[in-house]
Amino acid sequence: MDEKRYLILAEDYSGDPHYGKTARGIIHYGLTPVVALLDSSRVGEVQDGVPIVGSVEEALPLGPTTAVVGVATAGGRFPPKWRELLKSCIAAGLDVENGLHQFVSDDPELAELARRHGVELRDLRRPPAGLNVPTGANLGVPARIVLTVGSDCAIGKMTVALELDRAARERGLASVFVPTGQTGMAIAGWGLAVDAVVSDFVAGAAERLVVEGAERGGELLMVEGQGSITHPAYSGVTLGLIHGSAPHVFVLCHLAGSTEHEGFPGHPLTSLPELVDLHERISLRARPAKVAAIALNTRRLDEGAARAAVAAAAAETGLPADDPVRFGPGRLLDAVLDALPSGLSL
């Protein structure tokens, strides 16, 4: 079997809006075909055209080559019951791709089992060797750089970057999506998980990604954001990514109706106007960046309420706003292109 085909492992998590985002991203935006999704709590259902199976054995007739871990757990560790699941994948001859912080290839039992069955264990979040602080190459990248930022985690920063990238390519622009996390990497087939590098080197890792995005032909780079500058746990990743990727403009993402950091009760979100101001003022002095538009995730609202929420966000911030998944990315892309500095040809 030469072509990669995914079995997505999402046991207990496939329906979760937060922890299931990896599975949904791979199905919806990925370049690798998905033959099945494994979640024994939802056997027989179909998600986005992909059948849900209850075991590896049930998936094998569909021809997967690779089991990809399709969940994002807090802290990045495997739930205990996943050990047997991973062993059954390896024993069935599937390669394993894993984006959690807990590396499967460091587990002696799994590594030995993989060796015996001749399969490969790939830990997407393992940082490459030789990372360091930024060299200044970020400011010399011959591309216009767009970074999605947000009021919280897991509200659609990756999706917005993917939608903007797709829309830009459909308009004939040389756009490249720049993956900065495990799901984006599984989707695009390259990248670097900036949340898994030594914290001193986050900005250096982000610089490396925009350099590579330009080397891959990107004249317009749509960089996947991470976390939020106001997040009680992940803000360090976010700010390092902002300073290392050196964007020309931001797109600020928000989940309509959300008022508190998901999973961190007692930590209220910051308002959109305040976030616009904070991002613009904390952007690199050597490359001041404006927020070009608000990307609103309206999945909790009906259509009328969604349109009202988009209008309210626009009124509140004075910026173009839209839900690019629900209403299409065209207006946000227009706003981004308008906000980019002139002088670079696209």
Add this chain to the structure above:
Amino acid sequence: MDEKRYLILAEDYSGDPHYGKTARGIIHYGLTPVVALLDSSRVGEVQDGVPIVGSVEEALPLGPTTAVVGVATAGGRFPPKWRELLKSCIAAGLDVENGLHQFVSDDPELAELARRHGVELRDLRRPPAGLNVPTGANLGVPARIVLTVGSDCAIGKMTVALELDRAARERGLASVFVPTGQTGMAIAGWGLAVDAVVSDFVAGAAERLVVEGAERGGELLMVEGQGSITHPAYSGVTLGLIHGSAPHVFVLCHLAGSTEHEGFPGHPLTSLPELVDLHERISLRARPAKVAAIALNTRRLDEGAARAAVAAAAAETGLPADDPVRFGPGRLLDAVLDALPSGLSL
């Protein structure tokens, strides 16, 4: 030999204001006696009462037990010529303590040499196992938390925390210095290098440190800051530390006369009033923190100019300002204690 005595390794760097800060911090604030400083470019000189030697052999009669790496290089790697230096320390029977990102105990040749000579290689920046995101324990720590922040790296954030801690203890307060980097750890004998942990866990590591600071008896915690929220390379560490350590107040440090990030030409510093505002607005919504005072490093100025610079910083920000090293930490400590929330007894 039961009691630890340091030989500080600072070959080529002891006189450098930036890279030599580890050596100076250990000499000036450390609990471990220092018998000599090794820098073959300054043999025969004396620094802060410590003789400078040119080789390990020359230091041995002074009775060191441990060679501590007393430099902080950009990127945290050893200059190539240090390999022979480390080998000569190990061969002479000295333990080695190292705070660079490049771990000596991972080097097969050095590890084998250490085994043969029965000495220990301790990598201070190796993160402890089991780090994770914050649990919320930071907001429950029964102590008042002070964090030093700054306009740039290597301008005195550690020193200011140490001076405030010493002054508070002299007033009978149960103050504990909380080390967050390699030099602070070598000085205090505990801690965790937050710049060396996986970036997702910076805030979690900072939370662990303030919890431990309180367990060590601190009712007032003076937390060593790192980097700057506007630094082009290290801002991620800084913001994660801010959100994870959950300070009640900040002390903002600045090197008088400095206008650009050291080592990052083309990256101008942000003004003090703007930094005050940004820190206060980016502090945790669940624990809003004010800047209590400006700690000005006036080492480049004569006394008259230093007093004028202190007055100018106070006028510019409307906050108490002083150089705690030059003029004593009393005024800054007064300002910090005034700014702390009441209701916690010290």
